[in-house]
Amino acid sequence: MTGRTRDREVVAAAVIQGRRLLLAQRTRPPELAGLWELPGGKVEPGESPADAVHRELLEELGVEVTVGERIGADVPLRDGLVLRAYRAELIRGTPRALDHAALCWVDARELREIALVGNDRGWLPDLVTLLGG
Numbered sequence: 001m002t003g004r005t006r007d008r009e010v011v012a013a014a015v016i017q018g019r020r021l022l023l024a025q026r027t028r029p030p031e032l033a034g035l036w037e038l039p040g041g042k043v044e045p046g047e048s049p050a051d052a053v054h055r056e057l058l059e060e061l062g063v064e065v066t067v068g069e070r071i072g073a074d075v076p077l078r079d080g081l082v083l084r085a086y087r088a089e090l091i092r093g094t095p096r097a098l099d100h101a102a103l104c105w106v107d108a109r110e111l112r113e114i115a116l117v118g119n120d121r122g123w124l125p126d127l128v129t130l131l132g133g
């Protein structure tokens with residue numbers, strides 16, 4: 001597999017504790033700065049998506065997670081990238097904004113009202129369901 005015929009994956013993590021979801025506020029690029037996202041990033045060559053979720057959350061939030069099932073639909077990005085969301089469970093540490101402007105925990109009502117990055121908005125119904133509506 002050369003990678004040419006497969007989309008390169010960007011992973012995003014839905015960390016849920018109780019009835020709240022962890023969101024992170026982007027600092028870049030300028031058009032996304034200030035908007036909120038499920039934290040994550042690009043899968044590196046040779047890395048599994050689950051490994052990438054684990055690495056990205058260590059880098060971005062300073063926490064260790066176990067990676068669970070996929071949620072929501074694939075989101076096609078530019079340049080042959082595809083964005084996918086996975087459940088993740090905190091197993092060590094307290095999330096800190098090491099690569100974001102801020103972090104917050106939102107319930108279903110707050111999630112519907114917060115300014116999410118456009119790419120993550122399609123997951124809203126799935127996330128609201130996971131948060132118990």
Ligand code: 9L3
Nearest residue numbers: 010011012037038039040041042119
């Ligand atoms: N992206 C969109 N939603 C997300 C994440 C983690 C990423 N929840 C988009 C933003 C960037 C690209 O994917 O265009 C790569 O993400 P990053 O490496 O800048 O976090």
Ligand code: MG
Nearest residue numbers: 039040041060
């Ligand atoms: Mg990132």
